[in-house]
Amino acid sequence: DQQVKQNSPSLSVQEGRISILNCDYTNSMFDYFLWYKKYPAEGPTFLISISSIKDKNEDGRFTVFLNKSAKHLSLHIVPSQPGDSAVYFCAASGVRRGSQGNLIFGKGTKLSVKP
Amino acid sequence: NAGVTQTPKFQVLKTGQSMTLQCAQDMNHNSMYWYRQDPGMGLRLIYYSASEGTTDKGEVPNGYNVSRLNKREFSLRLESAAPSQTSVYFCASSVPGQYLKNIQYFGAGTRLSVL
Numbered sequence: 001d002q003q004v005k006q007n008s009p010s011l012s013v014q015e016g017r018i019s020i021l022n023c024d025y026t027n028s029m030f031d032y033f034l035w036y037k038k039y040p041a042e043g044p045t046f047l048i049s050i051s052s053i054k055d056k057n058e059d060g061r062f063t064v065f066l067n068k069s070a071k072h073l074s075l076h077i078v079p080s081q082p083g084d085s086a087v088y089f090c091a092a093s094g095v096r097r098g099s100q101g102n103l104i105f106g107k108g109t110k111l112s113v114k115p
Numbered sequence: 116n117a118g119v120t121q122t123p124k125f126q127v128l129k130t131g132q133s134m135t136l137q138c139a140q141d142m143n144h145n146s147m148y149w150y151r152q153d154p155g156m157g158l159r160l161i162y163y164s165a166s167e168g169t170t171d172k173g174e175v176p177n178g179y180n181v182s183r184l185n186k187r188e189f190s191l192r193l194e195s196a197a198p199s200q201t202s203v204y205f206c207a208s209s210v211p212g213q214y215l216k217n218i219q220y221f222g223a224g225t226r227l228s229v230l
Binding site (some may be wrong): 004009032034038041042043044045046049051089093100103105106107108 | 224
C-alpha cells in the first residue's frame, strides 16, 4: 500500500504556462513534505519543502501548496521552462513517530515542457 | 563541492557474485541512507544510518548489508547478487534539523545490472 501517491506518471506543458504536479498521502502522521527533481543519469536534487504548520511555501517560480484535510499537496511551476523537464518526486516524513524523519517517496511524475 | 560521491557509477555482475557499493559525503552530515530505484517505482529505502556506529533496516533490506565505516562513509554490500537486484542505487545524507526537517542530499547513483 502506497503511503505517498503521484497518480500522474507524466505531464506535458507548453513553455511559459503553469505546471501543476499533484501528490496525495494516506498517513496523517506525515508532517513534513518535500519535492525533488531528477534529471536522467543524475541523483535527485532537493527543490522545495513545506511543514504541516503551513499551507503554502514559495521559492521563485516554485510554490508548494498543502491541504491537510484532503491529505493533498501540489507543486506549481510558473512560468514553466524547457529546463524544468525532469521527473519530480514527492516525499513525506513522519516527524512525530520518532522515526528520525525517514522519507517515503512517491513514484514520480515526468514533466515535459515543450518550447 | 563534492557533496555525496558514489563509486562505481556502473557495474555488471553475474548471479552469485558479490560487490560493495561505496558512498562518501563531505558535508559533515550525521545521517546516511541507501535507496534503490526501479522503473516506474519511487525510491525505496534499503538501509540507513542515523549516526556513526548505528545502522537500521529500511523498507527493502533483504539481500543487502551495510557498514557505516566512519562519519563520512557508508557502504552497501551485495553478498550474492541476484537478477532482482538489478537497479539504480542512490546514497544520500542529511542532518535532521528542527522538527526533523529531513532534507536529504543524493549522490549521482550506481547503475547495477545482474545477469
